[in-house]
Amino acid sequence: MSITIEIPTAFRRFTEGAPKIDSGALTVAEALNDLTAKFPGLSRHVRDEQGQIRQFLNVYLNEEDIRFLNGESSPLKDGDRVLLVPSIAGG
Amino acid sequence: MKEIHYLRCRECGKKFANAPQSFCEECFAPLEVSYDYDALRRVANREALRDRAFNMWRYSEFLPLPDGFVPSAAIGGTPLVKSRKFAERLGIKNLYFKNDAVCFPTLSFKDRVVATALVAARRFGFDTIGCSSTGNLANAVAAQGTQQGFETCVFVPADLEPVKILNSAVYGARIIRINGNYDHVNRLCTQIADKFRWGLVNVNLRPYYAEGSKTHGFEIAEQLGWELPDNVVVPMAGGSLIGKIAKAFCELAHLGWVEPKQVRFFGAQATGCSPISDGVKRELSRVQPQKPNTIARSLAIGNPADGPFALRLIRESGGWAEDLSDPEIIDSIKLLAETEGIFGETAGGVTAGVAAKLVEQGRISRDESTVVCITGNGLKTTDAIAADFPVQDAIEPRLEAFESLLEQHLQRTAGAPAQETHV
Numbered sequence: 216m217s218i219t220i221e222i223p224t225a226f227r228r229f230t231e232g233a234p235k236i237d238s239g240a241l242t243v244a245e246a247l248n249d250l251t252a253k254f255p256g257l258s259r260h261v262r263d264e265q266g267q268i269r270q271f272l273n274v275y276l277n278e279e280d281i282r283f284l285n286g287e288s289s290p291l292k293d294g295d296r297v298l299l300v301p302s303i304a305g306g
Numbered sequence: 307m308k309e310i311h312y313l314r315c316r317e318c319g320k321k322f323a324n325a326p327q328s329f330c331e332e333c334f335a336p337l338e339v340s341y342d343y344d345a346l347r348r349v350a351n352r353e354a355l356r357d358r359a360f361n362m363w364r365y366s367e368f369l370p371l372p373d374g375f376v377p378s379a380a381i382g383g384t385p386l387v388k389s390r391k392f393a394e395r396l397g398i399k400n401l402y403f404k405n406d407a408v409c410f411p412t413l414s415f416k417d418r419v420v421a422t423a424l425v426a427a428r429r430f431g432f433d434t435i436g437c438s439s440t441g442n443l444a445n446a447v448a449a450q451g452t453q454q455g456f457e458t459c460v461f462v463p464a465d466l467e468p469v470k471i472l473n474s475a476v477y478g479a480r481i482i483r484i485n486g487n488y489d490h491v492n493r494l495c496t497q498i499a500d501k502f503r504w505g506l507v508n509v510n511l512r513p514y515y516a517e518g519s520k521t522h523g524f525e526i527a528e529q530l531g532w533e534l535p536d537n538v539v540v541p542m543a544g545g546s547l548i549g550k551i552a553k554a555f556c557e558l559a560h561l562g563w564v565e566p567k568q569v570r571f572f573g574a575q576a577t578g579c580s581p582i583s584d585g586v587k588r589e590l591s592r593v594q595p596q597k598p599n600t601i602a603r604s605l606a607i608g609n610p611a612d613g614p615f616a617l618r619l620i621r622e623s624g625g626w627a628e629d630l631s632d633p634e635i636i637d638s639i640k641l642l643a644e645t646e647g648i649f650g651e652t653a654g655g656v657t658a659g660v661a662a663k664l665v666e667q668g669r670i671s672r673d674e675s676t677v678v679c680i681t682g683n684g685l686k687t688t689d690a691i692a693a694d695f696p697v698q699d700a701i702e703p704r705l706e707a708f709e710s711l712l713e714q715h716l717q718r719t720a721g722a723p724a725q726e727t728h729v
Contacts (some may be wrong), residue, residue, distance in 0.1 A: 224500050225331060260334070270592060270614060271317070271334040278490070280609065282595050302329030302336055304509040305438050305492035306544015306611050 216241075218295040220250050225301050229256040243276060244287035246297045261299075273300040310349070311370045313513055314340040316615060324370070326430045326505060328512040336611060337513045339370045343560060352532070352563050359383070361410075362418050362521035368557055369422055369521075370514050372429060378454065381421045382521050384409050386529035386677070391645035392658070396665045400675035402535070403642075403658075404526050406682070407650050412449045412473065413683035414442035414604075414651075415547065419518035420450050423507035426514035427456065432505030436460055438495035439508075440488050440543065440604045441470030442651075442682050447507055448479035459504075461491050467603065467689050487598055489609045508544075512611075519547045523554025526677050527564050534559070534567040536674035539661040541653045541681055542573040542582050542627070543605045545616035551679070552619055571619050572670070573627035574660035576600035576635060576652075582610055583627035585617045593617060601632045601690040602652040604682055626669050630659045636691055638662070639684060649684035657681070 221235045230236070236253065240246035247268070251258040263269050274281045275298040281289050291297070313322040317335030329336055350367035358364040362382030366375065385405045393401035406415040420443070427435045434457040437447045444460035451458035458479040462471065463486060475481055484491045492509075499509040507515045527534055534555050540548040548571055559566040575583045578600025585593045593613035598606035610616070620627055630638065635652055638659030643649045650658065661678045664670040684691075701707040 223497075225329070225334070260332070269334060271329065271336070273493075273609070275493070278486075280489070280595055283597070300493055300496050301334035302611070303489075303492060303609055304328045304336070304496060304506075304512045304611050305488070306508060306546050306607055 216293045218246060218291045218293070218297060220246055220297045221299065222250075223299055223301055226257060226260065226299065229254045229260070241291055242287065243274060243281050243289045243291065243297060246291065247274070247287070271302045273303050274298070275300065308345075310342040310345040311339050312341075313337040324429075326426070326432070326510040328510055336615075339513050339517050341368075341557075343557075346557075347561055350561060355528075362421065362518065362525075365521055365524045368524065368554075370517055371422070371425055375425065377421075379411065379421070379450070381410055381417045382525065384525065386526060387646060387648065389646060392642065395641070395645065396662055396672075398665055398670070398672045398676065400535075400673075401661075402526075402530075402675070402677045403646060403648060404522065404529075404677055404679050405648055406522065407648060407654060407680050407684065412442070412445040413686065414446065415519065415522055415679075415681040416443045416446035417450070418521050419443075419515045420446040420507055422518035423505075423511045423515035424450055424454055424456070426511050427505035427507070428454075430505065430511075432503070433457055434459060434502075435505040435507060435511075436495075437507045437509075438462075438488065438491040440606055441466050441473075441686065442604050443508060444474040444479075444481070445470065445686075448474035448477040452477045452479055456505075461495055461498075463487055463491055463603075467687060469686050469688065473686065488607050489595070489598075492607075492609075516546045516550055519550035520554035520557070522547070522679065523551035524558065526551070527555060527558050530675070530677075532558075532564050534564050534569050535677045536567075537570045537572060537625070537670050537676040539572045539574055539657055539664065539670075539676065539678045541605055541657045541679065542575050542616055543607045543610065543653075545573075545582055545610040545612035547679070547681070548573055549612055549615050549619055552623070569623060570625040571623045572625045572660070572664055573616060573620050574657040575627065575629040576602035576605050576656050577629040577631045578602070579606045579608055580629040581608060582613050582616050582620075583629045585613065586620050586627035590617070600635075600652075601687075602635055602656050603687075604651060604653045605656060626664065626667075628660045628663050628667075630656050630663070634659050636694060639691060640694070642680075643684070648680060650680045651682035651684050651687040652690050653682050654680040654684065 315330035436459040579598035639655035
């Protein structure tokens with residue numbers, strides 16, 4: 216079982232330039248924890264002081280915003296992609 | 307002269323040099339253009355406006371423009387209409403419609419934001435520009451982008467109104483239709499701006515783009531005789547415009563061009579896509595995204611970029627937010643057209659209808675001055691109301707046929723007898 220976490224350019228200064236990492240995480244929360252364990256410099260950019268995902272960081276599981284799923288508890292299956300998008304713009 | 311504008315994080319306040327970048331590297335909150343207001347005070351002079359044409363560029367000192375900037379088109383400068391009949395229906399005295407349904411060149415307020423975004427695109431050396439759009443922005447980007455010689459590419463939801471797609475295609479812009487809603491289009495554009503060196507006006511050029519909206523607010527203040535209204539009712543999609551009108555009012559007050567005033571800001575959404583009004587009503591600290599399902603497609607943004615700031619502004623100003631169902635939107639479009647002669651798009655129906663609702667609720671007082679922002683033209687969203695206006699049977703070109711029709715009409719309406727008028 217392997218999923219991919221896709222890392223936006225803004226995060227890559229903390230990931231030694233890596234655009235994605237593979238993980239064996241079973242939930243979105245585990246995937247984010249894997250990412251920040253591997254690259255501790257990212258921790259404070261992913262979660263705020265209360266431990267919540269930062270308000271302006273959007274997390275998607277494949278095509279869907281995790282807020283329309285089970286949030287961080289959303290289960291992952293083999294081949295899933297977790298996508299981080301800082302500050303969605305538009306409007 | 308030293309440049310007096312720069313980028314600043316709206317959340318943590320960190321300053322950044324001017325660049326095609328829309329979010330803070332530290333906390334990922336949106337960046338906005340800020341100014342050295344002491345320097346601005348020295349260069350901006352209200353008296354100088356007397357010699358300038360009435361369009362958005364008369365406020366150029368308040369915009370992120372290079373020295374010696376020469377505007378290419380007379381964008382903005384739209385009417386502020388003092389309402390008579392609509393206001394009478396509501397029993398309110400001082401009601402105004404700021405009518406960007408007639409904004410040049412593409413009949414929505416998006417002409418203003420694209421104007422400042424393309425100045426930035428030129429400055430940062432982009433050859434290709436584009437946007438994610440619910441339609442109005444695509445029209446404005448297509449018109450100004452191609453006219454100014456940019457390679458222009460607009461991204462829209464596949465199910466967008468055909469008229470809005472046509473209104474972009476005609477300028478020669480490339481249209482890329484995306485299977486998904488606006489939020490999917492937007493996410494894709496965020497990834498494109500991350501990977502390609504394209505200037506996407508509402509993504510990496512967003513701080514400069516959003517500044518153009520301030521001119522809607524500057525014009526309101528000037529058209530009211532350099533006074534601020536008590537209330538403003540603003541349609542909300544991404545939630546940017548409402549904040550930029552507030553910023554415009556603050557800047558004018560800060561420079562002493564108007565008397566400072568606590569203006570109340572009211573937000574208007576469609577019930578089928580109401581993440582911000584829902585947040586206001588339920589007193590949420592964070593906006594909960596929604597899946598849009600409304601005829602008001604120009605407001606159909608389920609994950610609004612400036613949602614948190616709009617929530618805060620509405621609360622702190624003492625305003626409120628409301629939303630309208632699709633049938634209510636259609637009724638409101640008709641009422642605005644019948645009473646004021648303004649054919650607003652679906653978002654215009656939303657805003658006018660929400661204003662009426664707020665008066666009924668007592669949230670807008672009948673004696674206060676209120677400006678309602680109409681941001682797009684009804685000719686672009688005729689699909690939404692076409693079913694309400696079935697095509698009438700034709701008659702023969704004979705007087706008897708007309709008289710017979712008139713007879714039927716009068717019988718159907720008041721049952722009053724037909725009258726012949728001889729002239």
